[in-house]
Amino acid sequence: MITVKADPFAFPLDPDHVALLCIDFQRDFMEAGGFGESLGNDVSTLRTAIEPTRGVLAEFRRRGWPVIHTREGHRPDLADLFPAKRDRGNPSLRIGEEGPMGRLLVRGSAGHEIIPELAPVEGEVVLDKPGKGSFYATDLETILRARGITQLVVTGVTTEVCVQSTAREANDRGFECLVLADCTSSYFPEFHESALRMFSAQGAIVGWVGQSGQLLDALGATEDGAGR
Numbered sequence: 001m002i003t004v005k006a007d008p009f010a011f012p013l014d015p016d017h018v019a020l021l022c023i024d025f026q027r028d029f030m031e032a033g034g035f036g037e038s039l040g041n042d043v044s045t046l047r048t049a050i051e052p053t054r055g056v057l058a059e060f061r062r063r064g065w066p067v068i069h070t071r072e073g074h075r076p077d078l079a080d081l082f083p084a085k086r087d088r089g090n091p092s093l094r095i096g097e098e099g100p101m102g103r104l105l106v107r108g109s110a111g112h113e114i115i116p117e118l119a120p121v122e123g124e125v126v127l128d129k130p131g132k133g134s135f136y137a138t139d140l141e142t143i144l145r146a147r148g149i150t151q152l153v154v155t156g157v158t159t160e161v162c163v164q165s166t167a168r169e170a171n172d173r174g175f176e177c178l179v180l181a182d183c184t185s186s187y188f189p190e191f192h193e194s195a196l197r198m199f200s201a202q203g204a205i206v207g208w209v210g211q212s213g214q215l216l217d218a219l220g221a222t223e224d225g226a227g228r
């Protein structure tokens, strides 16, 4: 067990049963011309999460620990897109419409891809999901249980939308989540802060909240640096 400083108390990281979850680091949310911008957001606010996540990703890869990437998006025929999601609000472009990076939030489009800075490598799971939560209408739980994973180090965007939904879904399924604050980001700084506080309040009611530096410090301090 590796002790990682976190809120509201130390996270007991189990090297044999932990995975890194990188949620929706897609061009559609992080780059101009994508879905996030079509909703009226300044997408540059999300970029703070990239470098810290790169550091954690590199350490998981170095140790050979499992990494799972998720992508929010829909089938090209939009058969899995609820009208309630498609028709919500008044975006400049709707899901499935043609934008500068192809069809918004559609699998196979350039905008649906994970940003190059955090792109998956061979052997890492890439999980497509139609909703906000990563467990809804996916085989994520099966994948985690098949590998004996019980803990998730959580990174991704946006904090109060897909990260929050996923952390809550994971918590209800008995997975322990360490959400890395600097590896998540939101279009709304106040929502980012509030969501993180909600996770760790009431004795980690949803999960633990830490910083990438605290995790990397803890991993650097261990003797077993060569992976498992």
Ligand code: TIU
Residues within 6 Å of the ligand: 023, 024, 029, 036, 039, 072, 132, 157, 158, 159, 161, 162, 163, 187
């Ligand atoms: N709009 C927003 O903040 N997020 C999403 O629509 N999806 C994710 O968070 N991935």
